[in-house]
Amino acid sequence: MIKKVKHQTSxxxxxxxxxxxxxxxxxxxxxxSQVYADSYDDRINALQxxxxxxxxxxxxxxxxxxxxxxxxxxxxxxxATIQAQIDLSQAxxxxxxxxxxxxxxxxEVNRDALGTIIADMYVDDSISPLEMLxxxxxxxDYVDKQQYQSSIQDELQKTIASIKQxxxxxxxxxxxxxxxxxxxxxSREALVRTEKERQALLEQTNGKEVAYQQLSKEKQSQADxxxxxxxxxxxxxxxxxxxxxxxxxxxxxxxxxxxxANAPIDSIVDSWSLYNRECVSYVAWKxxxxxxxxxRFNGQGNANQWESYxxxxxxxxxxxxxxxxxxxxxEGYYGHVMYVESVSEDKSRIVVSEYNYGWSGxxxxxxxxxxxxxxxxx
Numbered sequence: 173m174i175k176k177v178k179h180q181t182s183x184x185x186x187x188x189x190x191x192x193x194x195x196x197x198x199x200x201x202x203x204x205s206q207v208y209a210d211s212y213d214d215r216i217n218a219l220q221x222x223x224x225x226x227x228x229x230x231x232x233x234x235x236x237x238x239x240x241x242x243x244x245x246x247x248x249x250x251x252a253t254i255q256a257q258i259d260l261s262q263a264x265x266x267x268x269x270x271x272x273x274x275x276x277x278x279x280e281v282n283r284d285a286l287g288t289i290i291a292d293m294y295v296d297d298s299i300s301p302l303e304m305l306x307x308x309x310x311x312x313d314y315v316d317k318q319q320y321q322s323s324i325q326d327e328l329q330k331t332i333a334s335i336k337q338x339x340x341x342x343x344x345x346x347x348x349x350x351x352x353x354x355x356x357x358x359s360r361e362a363l364v365r366t367e368k369e370r371q372a373l374l375e376q377t378n379g380k381e382v383a384y385q386q387l388s389k390e391k392q393s394q395a396d397x398x399x400x401x402x403x404x405x406x407x408x409x410x411x412x413x414x415x416x417x418x419x420x421x422x423x424x425x426x427x428x429x430x431x432x433a434n435a436p437i438d439s440i441v442d443s444w445s446l447y448n449r450e451c452v453s454y455v456a457w458k459x460x461x462x463x464x465x466x467x468r469f470n471g472q473g474n475a476n477q478w479e480s481y482x483x484x485x486x487x488x489x490x491x492x493x494x495x496x497x498x499x500x501x502x503e504g505y506y507g508h509v510m511y512v513e514s515v516s517e518d519k520s521r522i523v524v525s526e527y528n529y530g531w532s533g534x535x536x537x538x539x540x541x542x543x544x545x546x547x548x549x550x
Contacts, residue, residue, distance in 0.1 A: 443468075
């Protein structure tokens, strides 16, 4: 009914897990129903193992999801960096486009000017030198006209050539920026594709984690329900016909050491290698508190193991109740042990004190029938 030893407590404390279908159990435990009690623990352990597997899968998926999220964050940062580069390259490209447009306009303006000069020169060339000289104020004026026309023509041709060279340079820079823009946009698209793939994988991973968590939760619920049934069955087995509760579920009662009574159940191993607030720990302490010897159980301290174990130390057992003896009930998976406080005159009833009756981890006191119990005379 109650876990008694260090090596056995894992059945009560281990994490839950399983995928077996629960069977409805309503039949109360009868005397010597060890197989029935075992079936509870076997099925609970199976559920606990399965839940552990689900939780392990969920934990692995959670770590994978965290890794994917980190990668997505890095991709987002890289995408932002590339976008900034694209914006800068686009601005350069737009500026070059405008410069090329302005340069082409300058070329056209200078070509028009050159055309005007050439036209003027053509008009002047249709006039004979004698007529030009005659129309000039003097010979110097004639020479100046000739030099001016030649100078303007040369200057315009140089300007046009320079502007053309500038346009060629701008065109080359424009091509470079176009190639850079193309490369950057391709890189951005590659990042976008990778980001979409990782996002889809993250959503899939999160979905799987949720599914495993749900499975774990369902199996936890099944294991809890089965354990509740086990507790109820163990309580029925320990109740015994005509049982009367004298003191019910008192925290730290019976004089049990406060250091053990106030600590969480099964969190401390006592002086006899037994877990605190279990029935075996209380009875071992109670007997030892009267000055009698109680051996260390070393992993063999379940209540249903006491009789065979202490016999190795010369401690006798029998079916007659004696005040100060340990009363052992061989019901449930672990059995249950109680301290005999008093015995009726006809020895048909006894008053016992105990811990963890009904898996409460607390002190209680009852009047029960003495029949069907084994007594250990420390």
